[in-house]
Amino acid sequence: MSGRVTHPVKDTTQLDNSLRQGKNQTVATKDAPDDVAYSTLEHLPGFTTILGMDATGEELGRLFTEQPVLPGVILFDQDRFIGVISQAHYYKSISRVFGREIYYRRPAVVMLDGVTDPQLILPSDSSIQTAVEKCLDRPADFVYEPFLVQDRLTGGYRLCAFQMLLLASTQLTALRNQQMEQILNSVTDGLLVIDKNFRIGGEYSKIVGKIFERNDLRDLTLTEVLEPLIDNTTREQLQDYLKILFDPKLIDRLIKPINPAKQIAARFPSPDPLQEQRVKHFAFNFERIRTQTEISQVLVRIEDITQRINLAKELEQQEAAAEDRLQLVMQILQVEPSSLNRFLSRFGEALDVIGKLFELPEGLSPSRETIHSLFRQVHTLKGEASLLQLTFHERALHQLEDQLEKMRAASQLGTSDLAAIRPSWETLQKLSEQIRQTFDQLKNFGTAAKTPATTAAAPVPAGPTGLVETLSRMITDLSERLGKSATFHTALKDSDLPTEHMDVLHEILIHLARNSMVHGIEKADVRTARGKNPHGLIQLELRSHPDYHEVIFQDDGNGLDYDKIRSRAEQLGFSLATEEDLRQAIFAPGFSTADKVTDIAGRGVGLDIILNSLQTAGGRIIPYSQAGAYCAFQILLPKTSAQVVA
Amino acid sequence: MKLLVVDDSLIIRSAIERNVRHPEIKQVFQAENGVAALQVFYEQHPELVTMDLTMPHLDGIGCLQEIQNSGFPASILVISALNSHRTAMEAVARGACGFLVKPFTPTELIEAMNDLVLHAQENGVRS
Incomplete structure (x- = not known):
């Protein structure tokens, strides 16, 4: 369209001769430019x-x-x-x-x-x-x-x-109106004007409607519009700030720093009540419009910075993931390779079992036994992860264990229960994938390190080299985590232990060591009060017999609390005819006297697993204890016939 | 004009004094807490004040209030870390005419001082 205001009178009138004097003419004015901005x-x-x-x-x-x-x-x-x-x-x-x-x-x-x-x-x-x-x-x-x-x-x-x-x-x-409308419809910022009563003027940019998801803003106050979307503190701060904005005595530039809405989160209800609220992030900027004596209006510019914020968050998460990855590498480097391999292969197996559950046909749910066995598997894995100081695995497994625990307790299993463990399972899968990648990288690293120039510089991972050192490390680590003090004492080396029973010993001793640290060894002040050395002692011994191995694991802690065991066992409905029944009760499935579930011990799984593994290997375990003084476990394992002959 | 710099940190006070080069500002005084600030204020009647908010003895808000009630109008700039919006708002409500957030650059300080001098002139804070 043309913005010209034209009424050209271009012809020069020929005036009568009688108009003798002066410049007798009618003259056209200059052409108005096509530019719409003229206004003089x-x-x-x-x-x-x-x-x-x-x-x-x-x-x-x-x-x-x-x-x-x-x-x-x-x-x-x-x-x-x-x-x-x-x-x-x-x-x-x-x-x-x-x-x-x-x-x-x-x-x-x-x-x-x-x-x-x-x-x-x-x-x-x-x-x-x-x-x-x-x-x-x-x-x-x-x-x-x-x-x-x-x-x-x-x-x-x-x-x-x-x-x-x-x-x-x-x-x-x-x-001007048309231009204003064009501007308000095309600017990408939300623009609106508020008056002294904080009311929004009739003209605001189209984006404002999009930002607030409504178009009835006229005559509402800014705080009324924001009230359902932001928290009370922010709203009150904004209200105070709006008052300040209309105070003409204040210096424009020097009140900008205290703008409380430089970046705010707004929560929008979701159309589906079951879905979470949507969060948008807005940046508010205020420009004061001054007359000679007062601030007549404030121009508010609102920017939707949700994408920017989310992007920044994502970036942060990626950085954190990279950091985690690095930590993971560091952790893996610290772990003795054979223990790590054993752990990872079992870890993989457990994940596969869970993965199969998700493949069950619609309407079919896993049996209670499956869940129970899975739970025990996960629990054991968690213990091992803790022992190997693979904290990422430990954390993720703990979470999965929690969910399995709930499923175990539920009277009826449905597909929704399975869905609940899916996220944890996926996290673990990711972890597994990360480890695979990490291993690949380490492999490359190894190759690179083998080139002559770098051989000498290749770092040797410092870490436990076997079961004995692993136990020692674990006890030190748990001492720190539990705020207790304990020393591991043994004259044994891994080579002294029976190789054919390494797997089962590994499993048993780790459980026992964890139990000792959680239930056995008391805190230093308790020990001192009992007249004991404030530092606890955990010992491991091996005695050789002609046809069997005898392993003794002992701590000088609380000892077994037979009263507690008895009441717990009765609670669980065990028959306790003999002293031996009472001793063996602690190996029953689901038995635990710990008051709290922690990621270290106390879910009532553990000793029953030991017993299972031990029985499979043809062995036995016998507890000896004195309340308040010590707890010892005598583990008997058969020698192979070759060893007996030798 | 006279400027009173109130801050419990000597480093900050010196930084402010060093960077104040406005031709209108003829004299600069320093005070390290609210009580000392009021003493200088009543002796010298500075037209310009920069004020920290968290100080030992009388804090910035209390000091602001007292200056507002003194009968000697002054243009007051709060120079403080922005720990709490509420305190900042309160400072402004009690008569500060602006806020400069710590940490600040020399440029930010110079701009803020220019604004402050202009404010004092426009608002007829004595000459």
Whole structure:
């Protein structure tokens, strides 16, 4: 569209010879530029019909008849500006009684007799708005009179009709509204204006509607709009800040730092009540609009920075994952390879078993036994992870164990229960994948390290080299984690232990060591009170017999609390006919006297697993204990026939 | 004009004093806590004050309040870490005319001081 306010009068009227003096012409104004931004009198069309002092009223009348649009003429005496006779004034003059007789034959200038109000002259760079105001300021009778525009550069006059000015002003307003609408519809920022009562003005950018997901903002206050979306503290802070914004005594730049809405989280209800709320992040910026004495309005710019924030979070998570990965590598490097391999292969097996559960046909759920055995598997794995100090595995397995525990306790198993363990399982799968990748990298690292130049520099992982050192490490580690002090004492080396029973010993001794640390060894103050050495002692011995191995594991802690065991066993409905029944009760499935479940011990799984493994290997375990003094386990394992012969 | 710099850290006070090069500011005073600040304020009647919020003895808010009630108008700029929005708002509500967040750069300080001087002139805080 054209933004031009045009009413071109381009032809130069050939004036009668009788208009002898001055520059007698009607002149076009400069063309308005196509650019929509013009808004001064520069391009308002006008007329430069100039009359000399001797032009008569009749000649003037002829001029107005020929050019009905001519608003008036400018009178000059030589170069001296005399005044303007408007068409309206001319007709008013000659309509009087004897008007024609008085004015026709006389010089037109006579018509100006008695006109007292000075002619309105405006410089050409005045804005349309100012011109309208100046014209309207004139006495009521003169409001519709034409006015003069003096060219800023040449000093020349042209006469403009007030109606033309109104037309220009109207078009300009329409244009501005249209531009404003275009701007408000196309800016990517949310723009709105609030008044002193914090009410939102009628005009706001389209994006504002999108941001708040509503379009009925007009006349609501900003805090009303935000109330359901933000927390109370932020809302109160914002309310206080809005008050500050309208205080004219404050310095614009120096109140920006305390804007509490520089970045806020807004919670939107989800259409589906079961789904979580959606969180959007907004950045608010406030610009104060000053009049001379006050802050009349505040322009609010709102940016939806959700994507930016989420991206930053993602980046942070990726960085954290990379960090985790590094930690994982470091942990793996610390672990003795054979223990690690054993752990990882069992870890993989357990994951596969769980994976199979997800493949069960629709409507079929796993049996209680499956869940129970899975739970025990996971529990054992967790113990091993803890022992190997694979904290990532330990944490993830603990979580999975928690969920399996719930499933174990549930009266009926459904597919939704299975779905609940899926996330943990996926985490573990990811971990497994990470380890595979890490191993690959380590393999490459190994290859690289084997090149002659770097052989010497290849780091040797420091870590337990076998079961004995593993136990020692574990006890030290648990001492720290449990805030207890204990020493592991043994004269044994791994090579002294029966190789054919390494697996089962590994499993048993780790369980026993963990139990000793959790249930057995007391805290230093308790030990001191009992008259014991504040440092606990855990011992491991091996005695050789002709046809069997005897392994003794002992701690000088609490000892077994037979009263507690008895009540727990009765609670579980065990029959306790003999002393031996009581001793063996602690090996029953689900038996535990620990009060709390921790990631270290206390879920009531452990000793029953030991017994299982031991029985499979043809062995036995016998506890000896004195309450408050010690607890020892005698483990008997058969020698193979070859060993017996030897 | 006279400027009073109130901060319990000598380093911050020196940093402010060193960076104040506004031609209107003829004299700079320092105070390390609210009580000392009021003493200087009543002796010198500075038109400009920069004020830390957390200080031993009388804190910034209390000090602001007292200056506001003193009958000697001054343009006060709070220069403080933005630990709590509430305190910042309160400072502004008690008559501070702006807030500069610690840590600040010399440029930020100079701009803020220019704003402060302008504020004092516009608001007819004595000359």
